[in-house]
Amino acid sequence: MAEINPQDTEIVDFAIREHRSLWLDAWRRLIANKIAMLGLFVVALFILTASLSHFFWKYDPKSDLDYSSKLFAPNLVVTEDAPAVHIFGTDKLGRDIFRRVVHGGWNSLRVGLVSVSISLAIGGLMGLLAGFFESIDMNFWERVTLMGLLGLGLGSLSAWIAAQFFQIFLFSGLGIFSVVFQRWKAGKKVRILAFAVMGMLLGGVSGLLVGPLVGLVCGFLGLGVGMILARPLGGKLFSDVTMRIMDVILSFPSYLLAIAIVAFLGPGLEKGMIAIGVVGIPVYARLARSAVLSVSQKEYVLAAQAVGESHGRILFKHIVPNILSPIIVQSTMGLANAILSAAALGFLGLGAIPPEPEWGAMLGDSYKYLSSGAWWAVLFPGLAIMLSVLGFNLLGDGLRDALDPKMRI
Numbered sequence: 169m170a171e172i173n174p175q176d177t178e179i180v181d182f183a184i185r186e187h188r189s190l191w192l193d194a195w196r197r198l199i200a201n202k203i204a205m206l207g208l209f210v211v212a213l214f215i216l217t218a219s220l221s222h223f224f225w226k227y228d229p230k231s232d233l234d235y236s237s238k239l240f241a242p243n244l245v246v247t248e249d250a251p252a253v254h255i256f257g258t259d260k261l262g263r264d265i266f267r268r269v270v271h272g273g274w275n276s277l278r279v280g281l282v283s284v285s286i287s288l289a290i291g292g293l294m295g296l297l298a299g300f301f302e303s304i305d306m307n308f309w310e311r312v313t314l315m316g317l318l319g320l321g322l323g324s325l326s327a328w329i330a331a332q333f334f335q336i337f338l339f340s341g342l343g344i345f346s347v348v349f350q351r352w353k354a355g356k357k358v359r360i361l362a363f364a365v366m367g368m369l370l371g372g373v374s375g376l377l378v379g380p381l382v383g384l385v386c387g388f389l390g391l392g393v394g395m396i397l398a399r400p401l402g403g404k405l406f407s408d409v410t411m412r413i414m415d416v417i418l419s420f421p422s423y424l425l426a427i428a429i430v431a432f433l434g435p436g437l438e439k440g441m442i443a444i445g446v447v448g449i450p451v452y453a454r455l456a457r458s459a460v461l462s463v464s465q466k467e468y469v470l471a472a473q474a475v476g477e478s479h480g481r482i483l484f485k486h487i488v489p490n491i492l493s494p495i496i497v498q499s500t501m502g503l504a505n506a507i508l509s510a511a512a513l514g515f516l517g518l519g520a521i522p523p524e525p526e527w528g529a530m531l532g533d534s535y536k537y538l539s540s541g542a543w544w545a546v547l548f549p550g551l552a553i554m555l556s557v558l559g560f561n562l563l564g565d566g567l568r569d570a571l572d573p574k575m576r577i
Contacts, residue, residue, distance in 0.1 A: 209559075214556050238262045240257055272529075272530060279441050290453075296456045297314075298410040299464065300460050315397065322393045323338065339371075375387060407457070414454060451498065452499075463491060504557040504558075534549070
């Protein structure tokens with residue numbers, strides 16, 4: 169056997185890779201992306217200026233009025249024609265456009281944040297549950313909770329028509345009772361008939377306290393709700409019903425649906441937040457469901473099931489942290505869409521109520537003066553919308569690249 173000479177051997181150094189978390193790697197890739205950092209700078213600039221101006225530069229739009237300065241062009245020095253400095257010029261009522269653009273950012277960005285929060289909270293939760301229970305059986309208490317919520321949602325229309333909000337709790341109780349009734353020995357037809365009659369009585373008798381016509385309508389709606397609640401709820405059925413509702417909402421053009429909701433609720437900034445938030449629910453529901461389905465059969469989820477972990481622990485400890493990346497990206501880019509939607513509603517007079525400053529409303533008030541040469545009244549609110557939307561889009565693209573696991577080296 170050949171002898172090995174220690175002097176002939178080479179010592180090879182193996183570099184041990186530093187352990188880094190996914191979020192740290194994502195942050196390093198994000199700051200290395202110049203386009204993403206440009207978007208982050210623009211977003212931070214708008215957020216800081218809007219917040220600081222709102223709290224430290226007080227502005228009362230109701231008292232801001234000076235007809236003697238009507239439609240002054242932008243100026244940087246005081247002249248005889250322009251007794252004050254207006255770097256963005258003035259509008260049709262002599263109000264300083266720079267000040268209104270800065271303060272309008274508070275309203276526009278607030279609409280984006282609140283509406284995306286509504287969409288994410290409702291749509292994300294519905295998609296999360298729909299994807300999770302599509303492949304995992306529900307236990308008794310989960311069926312009780314979901315059927316109660318289903319009865320709560322389905323009974324809200326009848327309660328709104330009769331102006332009797334206690335009806336939603338009656339139908340919620342009917343949903344809970346349907347889970348208990350599943351243990352009773354009864355045929356399918358008998359079950360559907362029994363719950364249809366109970367739903368009709370819950371809605372009709374309560375509606376009769378308001379009027380015969382209201383009782384008839386509420387009884388008919390209660391009949392339908394009872395027939396729906398009579399079906400035994402399973403994960404697959406819950407997922408199908410949830411996604412079909414999302415498909416119905418998506419079948420309407422988003423802007424037209426938002427306009428319809430605002431027209432129904434009435435104009436106002438808060439009503440616009442609700443409308444834009446409702447329109448965005450299906451997007452987050454579908455995204456969350458598809459993300460959950462992609463990870464629900466992974467080895468770590470199956471291992472958690474095998475050791476007997478609860479559904480809540482599996483959902484929020486193992487699944488939610490692994491689907492945050494696409495949801496964060498969609499939320500960031502959804503802010504840009506929400507700002508555009510808020511500007512569109514404001515342009516049509518369905519957003520902020522005058523004289524409250526808001527970029528879309530400022531465009532709607534000033535575009536007619538373009539023919540007289542007052543270009544500044546439209547240019548600067550339009551630039552604010554464009555730059556804020558561009559900043560969120562660039563940041564969203566950068567986050568998408570930074571959070572992609574395939575980019576990890």
